[in-house]
Amino acid sequence: MSDIILETKGLTKHYGGVHALEDADFVLKNGEHVAIMGDNGAGKSTFVRQITGVEQRTRGTVTFDGNDVNFAGPLDAREAGIETVFQTLALADDLNVPDNLFLGREKTKFNFLGPFRVLDYKAMREDTMAGLEKTGVKIPNIRNTIANMSGGQRQCVAIARTATFASKLTIMDEPTAALGVQETEQVENIIRTLKKQGESLILVSHNMRQVFDLVDRIIVFRRGRIVANLNKDETDGQDVVAYITGAKTGAEYEGAA
Amino acid sequence: MSDIILETKGLTKHYGGVHALEDADFVLKNGEHVAIMGDNGAGKSTFVRQITGVEQRTRGTVTFDGNDVNFAGPLDAREAGIETVFQTLALADDLNVPDNLFLGREKTKFNFLGPFRVLDYKAMREDTMAGLEKTGVKIPNIRNTIANMSGGQRQCVAIARTATFASKLTIMDEPTAALGVQETEQVENIIRTLKKQGESLILVSHNMRQVFDLVDRIIVFRRGRIVANLNKDETDGQDVVAYITGAKTGAEYEGAA
Amino acid sequence: QQIGVSVARFDDNGLTVMRNGMAAHEAKLDGVSLQVEDATDDVAKQLDQINNFIASGVDAIIVNAVDTNATEAMSAAAASAGVPLVYVNRQPINMATLPDGQAFVASNEIESGTLAAFRMCQDLRAQGKSGGARAYMLMGQLSNQAAVQRSKDFEDVIGMDMCNFITLIDKQTAEWSRDKAQDLMTNWISSGEPFDAVFGNNDEMAIGAIQAMKAAGISMDDVVVGGVDATSDALVSMQAGEMDVTVFQDLAGQGAGSIDTAIALINGEDVDKAVFIPFKLVTPENIGEFLP
Amino acid sequence: MSDTSQGTGGLTFDKSKRQWPNELNVLAALILIVIIFEILGAVFVGQSLLFDTNDRFDSIFNEARLRIIIIQVAIVGIIALGVTQVIITAGIDLSSGSVLGATAMIAMSFAQVAEVNGAPNPKAIFGPAFLDLPVIVPVMVGLGCGIIAGIINGILVAYSRIPPFIATLGMMLFARGVAQWWSSGNPVSFPTEAYAVIGAGMNPVIIFLALALLFHLVMNYTLYGKHTFAIGSNEAAARMSGINVPRHLVLVYAIAGMLAGLSAVILTSKNLTAQSGMGLSYELDAIAMAVIGGVSLFGGRGSIVGTVIGALIIGVITSGFTFLRLGAFYQEMVLGCIIVGAVALDQWQQKRAAARA
């Protein structure tokens, strides 16, 4: 197998008249950590949604782990090995913390019962405590429903969910936006651990410091197009901002934007 | 009238067994800009919700503009002169941008018609464009529904809504969490304008740089209690983090936490 | 004495007449108190109501069966509790095997549709249409026994040698309702098919058809319209020369008779298993007998 | 909408690809259904549904049929106008049919004549003082009953936070009880001549269309309409934005109730009688019209124009069945399929529109 885990060619998404994503060519190597930056509405989340099959793309190809893929939904993507923290979090408000953490891959006993197999509540509760500790968040009662959690607590539950299960590629869309100082640090530690374990990562973030701390490479989106592909060591904050605002455009992307 | 715009005494909120806010004593002077910081789940948003009447407090008093108040809902708070950007944004997904901006205070003609008075779409559209420009956000088609907007675009609509109407006190709960570099800058400019106009502000934020840039005073919440009240000039980032994490507690709050 | 009554449905005009007959009779009798329940055309609910009566310790039960096929279970429930039971208006299927302490007071439903249909057939002949006549039929709710029975009666009559000059153009349900009948009739008229007769499973639907025909400018002398029930609206319509045939069922008499039978059963008297009260045909000639 | 679509810079936006209005889909469905009936008619009964094929009427169209198509849905259509507004707030009104029934009995009791065929009215509900009243009295009584029922619905939904389904289910049972209790289930007949005019001929249709136009304007160009949509879209947001949500909900339900009361007046006038069973299951027909017309049961989406077309679809189907002389059994089966089909088509169209490049 090649060392490229994910590759998109000409990935495009139009919403009616809105061209949210145009001709995105993107390559991610095995074990590489890449950041996606860009203005609000630049198309970052749209890009994530096309890769994970939440929406059906207008055109273009996605190659994951050597195969051309066209996921019908996020379930397919997860089964192929892509774990995602979406910007909208995807939590079930009426369920409590362990239920949400294990949503869709519950621990069960008596598995021969098919859809009626029995849940192993105790094991899930214990794993939940362990998972949450990694994010450093404080939750007074994990049996409370998600509807009663603060913005940051919800975000940590979503992240803990991703971090609890091993995968080939992790995608996080603005994971620390709602987090406090300590929690942000913990989540950054989680990301560092992924790096050590050799898992690939796509991180969408507006936080310049964080990006330079954590990733190997920075991709900049502007008005639905990729306008720069920068190695962390060959660039700096001001440079990136110039690409974001449109003051500069990467040489290889001259035709775009 | 005194120069104190807002004062709370012993403000407390319990959710069942969860003590989300305990005995908050808080004072805000006319024209003063104050930041509220603290961990995720520390009770910041809860505090905001009690002041603005979204929820009914367990006990304590709130004095606004010289009067003891007990708002039945956010509508009352707004009529008294408090504009709020909530963490959950409060946008109507199926309506477009101008509709959301003017939700609850539409511009109308033929006002004698009571609830059936006629909407002035044109005026609202023009004001919307002006309001959005202040935040620097890019929205390709303001007639698109909010459901189709990116996370940052939504946040800018919510902020533009607050900034468009004058008030005695503005409260913003993590307004720039989802915003890009440029948009964040614009929102910070809006806040500076408020300062110049002499309007008071409560800013909830996890962003240390932003807080030190913008406000006069920093209040730190920990585990539902106020643990510090710091003048910007007499403190620094490390000091604040120490209070947030619990390494330090303000002298006057020794009994707490 | 406490008597429980379960009526098939309250919003049926005919059964309301019967109910009022019971109430009037109750007022005349000393020491008899009725408790009337609405079975809302639901067999199962009716059986439950009977069990509820038994639990409340009533002295006798009167049942106007929703579905005459379901009476076996009711007879069994009452018999095992030793409570007298009287069926009224609709003949139970277990007539032959009715236990002691149970009886039946009614008219024979088959008569109603047959009487009306046969008279309509005669009227058409009298108008000189024996060479061929065309008819529409408005049916009640198809889940309802009386609707099915009366429709079948009509079709049986026009299947007889004497009346087979009548062809049925179409039959549809108007759910017993005047409004639905009005719309349905207008729909039929709009197809432009000529017709000579309209039979409604009840008077309400016949009146609805009349209103639709009048609105379309069709002369009511040319069309024979028949219904069942002899409601006061229908009698007024007949006086106005619009309705031609309806059938009177002495429902108030049935109601009163059922109470008398129930009291006799409570007192342990000997009672006929079946008491029949006949239908009467109402036409412009004899309408005077039925006016209040 | 005009063409001055605006935005604040940013992405490419292609104005020519604006959204296809939903009402056009519903209209297309209506036309499709008519074509199907025309084809079936030509094949099986050798007639045309809408066009004149025999010489009873001398014009291109079969005017009698066009008229009945719309008359038969006008009364339920009036209810559907109110139900549309309720559904747009993410509510539902199951009570409208029963409220119609109860209102019919009550209003008609104030509309009775003193003499029928020379004899005193055999069905007078009240004493002679209440006979031969001016027509305004029963009309006002009818509207009033509807409004009261609507206000109670609205208060239950808005202030007690009872789900609309339950609040209006309770009202449905209650109103049905009232209808049967009033005059102990006996029909109320013989209205005054002035009263009989209200629902005569094409009057129900004129009232229906006039109200449809009125509410179309109200929903699109007034505060009332905007707040109705906002509440249905996100009630919490509407509340936080300072809309007085409970008061507005009471207003919406009151209007829906008033329209049910008005239908009762028109229906009794058209039929010259009131019966306790009237209006049974009209609520489902009204909801079906609204939903076929593209109103979303999740709230926030829908239009009066759509509902009117939805009503026409049901009218065409009902007339079409009779026209094809389809056995009564099949009518319900096919109607069920068509309701599902219309909504499925709408859903599919919308999905496609969203995905369209």
Add this chain to the structure above:
Amino acid sequence: MSDTSQGTGGLTFDKSKRQWPNELNVLAALILIVIIFEILGAVFVGQSLLFDTNDRFDSIFNEARLRIIIIQVAIVGIIALGVTQVIITAGIDLSSGSVLGATAMIAMSFAQVAEVNGAPNPKAIFGPAFLDLPVIVPVMVGLGCGIIAGIINGILVAYSRIPPFIATLGMMLFARGVAQWWSSGNPVSFPTEAYAVIGAGMNPVIIFLALALLFHLVMNYTLYGKHTFAIGSNEAAARMSGINVPRHLVLVYAIAGMLAGLSAVILTSKNLTAQSGMGLSYELDAIAMAVIGGVSLFGGRGSIVGTVIGALIIGVITSGFTFLRLGAFYQEMVLGCIIVGAVALDQWQQKRAAARA
């Protein structure tokens, strides 16, 4: 639930103030209603509702009444078990009553005896080969019909994205048509003796309670239950978390359909006949039971235990009315009020619980 409530540090959490389970409120409402009836009974009829006051039965309780209270709701209760699950997914099932009606006709046709009172069965639907079949045949046919209707509902809801209200409304009309078309509206009677046993005596109650226990366990302790709640709570989240939402929805609706089919078998067996009008409006009763029992129409909240208590409340009310000799008119009015009242109480309790210090 055990007492090992946990959290990861942070705020003070006072375990003694845990949430009061919702079922207890419903139970309190049941007890309150019984007490009201006892008081009214003592005052107006000089009898007790539940206790033995005349010597017809020699025991403390009026056993006949206790039995009828539960028998009369057992059959609708079985439907309500399925409806509860559907509502928890934020759906609704309006078709269950009509599906019961259609299934009753079809299943009963396979349960007929060859000879009635010595003569050949006068109502046989099929030829002699289909008479005197073993009891398993009609039972399987009944369950099968229900499952098929449920699967169709589920497919419409899950794959065509038609709102459940509409999908099941369509099925309701369709099934009602089928019920009337089957044997052209004629009742089907004379079942075999073995078939008649199914719904005899207390059997419906035993089946109802056994199923309630089974589904209580399934909803609380299995994957099926968890996914049902998750879908009702946030369908998008459930989808993104990798639950196969469409497949699960089909399963839920199929189970609801199966339970409606089972009710049809029990009901026809109990009444010894099948009528096309059977089950009319049972869907509303079933929904009322679930909702009185605390199931939220917004999805995500509810329990089987609550629904069972809700069913008992309706049973007590129905029997209580007869016991009080209340005129039938008032019954519907009062039932409407009680449904609204029960839900209002629940809402108020919940609000108070949320606000409690």
